[in-house]
Amino acid sequence: MIRGFRGWALAVLVAAVAGSASARETERGPVTNLPLPRFVSMKAAEGNVRRGPSLTHRIDWVYVRRDMPLEITAEYGHWRRVRDRDGAGGWVHYSLLSGVRTVIVEEDMLDLHARPAEGAQLTAKLGVGVIARLGECLTEWCMLEVNGHSGWARKTALWGVAPDEVRD
Structure with missing residues:
Protein backbone atom coordinates (compact mmCIF):
# COMPACT_ATOMS: atom_id res chain seq x y z
CA MET A 1 0.00 0.00 0.00
CA ARG A 28 0.16 36.19 -20.71
CA GLY A 29 -0.25 39.79 -19.72
CA PRO A 30 -3.78 40.60 -18.52
CA VAL A 31 -3.92 43.78 -20.63
CA THR A 32 -2.16 42.90 -23.90
CA ASN A 33 -2.37 39.10 -23.85
CA LEU A 34 1.33 39.12 -24.86
CA PRO A 35 3.85 36.79 -23.20
CA LEU A 36 5.30 37.71 -19.81
CA PRO A 37 8.12 38.30 -19.32
CA ARG A 38 9.07 39.82 -22.69
CA PHE A 39 11.67 42.25 -23.98
CA VAL A 40 10.94 45.70 -25.41
CA SER A 41 12.95 48.91 -25.79
CA MET A 42 12.64 52.54 -24.74
CA LYS A 43 10.91 54.53 -27.48
CA ALA A 44 11.43 57.83 -25.70
CA ALA A 45 14.74 59.54 -25.00
CA GLU A 46 13.62 59.98 -21.40
CA GLY A 47 11.16 58.06 -19.25
CA ASN A 48 10.15 58.24 -15.60
CA VAL A 49 10.30 55.02 -13.61
CA ARG A 50 7.72 55.03 -10.83
CA ARG A 51 7.12 52.95 -7.71
CA GLY A 52 3.62 52.05 -8.82
CA PRO A 53 1.38 52.07 -11.89
CA SER A 54 0.05 55.65 -11.83
CA LEU A 55 1.15 59.28 -12.05
CA THR A 56 0.56 59.66 -8.31
CA HIS A 57 3.38 57.25 -7.48
CA ARG A 58 6.81 58.66 -6.74
CA ILE A 59 9.45 58.75 -9.50
CA ASP A 60 12.43 56.66 -8.40
CA TRP A 61 14.64 57.50 -11.38
CA VAL A 62 14.59 58.42 -15.05
CA TYR A 63 15.77 56.27 -17.97
CA VAL A 64 17.64 58.56 -20.37
CA ARG A 65 18.72 56.18 -23.11
CA ARG A 66 16.57 55.77 -26.21
CA ASP A 67 16.44 52.16 -27.52
CA MET A 68 17.59 50.69 -24.18
CA PRO A 69 16.28 47.13 -23.87
CA LEU A 70 13.95 46.46 -20.95
CA GLU A 71 12.10 43.38 -19.78
CA ILE A 72 8.38 43.71 -19.06
CA THR A 73 7.44 41.60 -16.04
CA ALA A 74 3.89 42.82 -15.36
CA GLU A 75 1.05 44.91 -16.79
CA TYR A 76 -1.58 47.10 -15.17
CA GLY A 77 -3.76 49.30 -17.35
CA HIS A 78 -1.51 51.62 -19.37
CA TRP A 79 1.50 50.78 -17.19
CA ARG A 80 4.23 48.17 -17.57
CA ARG A 81 6.54 46.98 -14.81
CA VAL A 82 10.01 46.75 -16.33
CA ARG A 83 13.50 45.81 -15.26
CA ASP A 84 16.81 46.70 -16.83
CA ARG A 85 19.98 44.67 -17.20
CA ASP A 86 21.05 45.56 -13.65
CA GLY A 87 17.78 44.21 -12.24
CA ALA A 88 16.53 47.69 -11.33
CA GLY A 89 13.02 48.54 -12.38
CA GLY A 90 9.66 50.02 -11.74
CA TRP A 91 6.54 51.11 -13.58
CA VAL A 92 6.70 52.93 -16.94
CA HIS A 93 3.83 54.24 -19.05
CA TYR A 94 3.34 52.04 -22.11
CA SER A 95 3.62 55.01 -24.50
CA LEU A 96 7.34 55.28 -23.65
CA LEU A 97 8.02 51.71 -24.82
CA SER A 98 8.48 50.15 -28.25
CA GLY A 99 8.22 46.59 -29.52
CA VAL A 100 11.43 47.12 -31.50
CA ARG A 101 13.96 44.68 -30.10
CA THR A 102 17.39 45.83 -29.01
CA VAL A 103 20.15 44.32 -26.90
CA ILE A 104 23.03 45.65 -24.82
CA VAL A 105 26.51 44.24 -25.39
CA GLU A 106 27.89 42.81 -22.14
CA GLU A 107 31.32 41.73 -23.36
CA ASP A 108 34.06 44.19 -24.23
CA MET A 109 35.28 44.09 -27.82
CA LEU A 110 32.59 41.63 -28.84
CA ASP A 111 33.26 40.21 -32.29
CA LEU A 112 30.58 40.49 -34.96
CA HIS A 113 30.96 37.74 -37.54
CA ALA A 114 29.78 37.52 -41.16
CA ARG A 115 28.22 34.12 -40.39
CA PRO A 116 27.07 32.50 -37.12
CA ALA A 117 30.32 30.65 -36.57
CA GLU A 118 33.32 31.34 -34.34
CA GLY A 119 35.85 31.21 -37.20
CA ALA A 120 33.84 33.35 -39.61
CA GLN A 121 35.18 36.66 -40.94
CA LEU A 122 34.88 39.60 -38.53
CA THR A 123 32.69 42.52 -39.58
CA ALA A 124 33.08 44.72 -36.48
CA LYS A 125 33.90 44.80 -32.77
CA LEU A 126 31.51 46.26 -30.19
CA GLY A 127 32.29 47.66 -26.77
CA VAL A 128 30.47 47.02 -23.51
CA GLY A 129 27.23 48.97 -23.25
CA VAL A 130 26.66 49.36 -26.99
CA ILE A 131 22.98 49.10 -27.89
CA ALA A 132 22.29 47.16 -31.09
CA ARG A 133 19.12 46.32 -32.99
CA LEU A 134 18.28 42.63 -32.68
CA GLY A 135 17.58 40.61 -35.79
CA GLU A 136 17.39 36.87 -36.36
CA CYS A 137 18.48 34.61 -33.49
CA LEU A 138 19.53 30.98 -33.63
CA THR A 139 20.14 28.76 -30.63
CA GLU A 140 23.52 30.32 -29.79
CA TRP A 141 23.88 33.32 -32.15
CA CYS A 142 21.99 36.54 -32.93
CA MET A 143 22.23 38.94 -35.86
CA LEU A 144 22.89 42.52 -34.72
CA GLU A 145 22.86 45.87 -36.51
CA VAL A 146 24.42 49.02 -35.14
CA ASN A 147 25.48 52.21 -36.94
CA GLY A 148 25.48 50.60 -40.38
CA HIS A 149 27.46 47.55 -39.26
CA SER A 150 25.86 44.15 -38.98
CA GLY A 151 26.97 40.68 -38.02
CA TRP A 152 26.41 37.68 -35.82
CA ALA A 153 27.31 37.67 -32.12
CA ARG A 154 27.18 35.00 -29.44
CA LYS A 155 23.91 35.26 -27.53
CA THR A 156 25.67 34.78 -24.18
CA ALA A 157 27.36 38.19 -24.62
CA LEU A 158 24.03 40.05 -24.94
CA TRP A 159 21.32 41.28 -22.58
CA GLY A 160 17.84 41.70 -24.01
CA VAL A 161 17.31 38.27 -25.53
CA ALA A 162 16.28 35.10 -23.68
CA PRO A 163 18.84 32.25 -23.70
CA ASP A 164 16.37 29.88 -25.38
CA GLU A 165 14.85 32.48 -27.74
CA VAL A 166 14.89 31.80 -31.48
CA ARG A 167 13.81 34.58 -33.89
CA ASP A 168 13.30 34.59 -37.66
Missing part, protein backbone atom coordinates in the same frame (compact mmCIF):
# COMPACT_ATOMS: atom_id res chain seq x y z
CA ILE A 2 2.78 2.44 0.84
CA ARG A 3 4.54 1.62 -2.42
CA GLY A 4 1.35 2.39 -4.37
CA PHE A 5 0.79 5.63 -2.47
CA ARG A 6 4.37 6.81 -3.14
CA GLY A 7 3.96 6.06 -6.82
CA TRP A 8 0.67 7.97 -6.93
CA ALA A 9 2.15 10.89 -4.95
CA LEU A 10 5.15 11.01 -7.28
CA ALA A 11 2.86 11.06 -10.32
CA VAL A 12 0.84 13.94 -8.82
CA LEU A 13 4.04 15.84 -8.01
CA VAL A 14 5.41 15.35 -11.54
CA ALA A 15 2.08 16.47 -13.04
CA ALA A 16 2.04 19.57 -10.81
CA VAL A 17 5.60 20.53 -11.74
CA ALA A 18 4.93 19.95 -15.44
CA GLY A 19 1.73 21.98 -15.19
CA SER A 20 3.48 24.90 -13.51
CA ALA A 21 6.29 24.84 -16.09
CA SER A 22 3.84 24.98 -18.98
CA ALA A 23 1.84 27.71 -17.23
CA ARG A 24 5.04 29.71 -16.83
CA GLU A 25 5.84 29.30 -20.53
CA THR A 26 2.40 30.51 -21.59
CA GLU A 27 1.86 33.26 -19.00
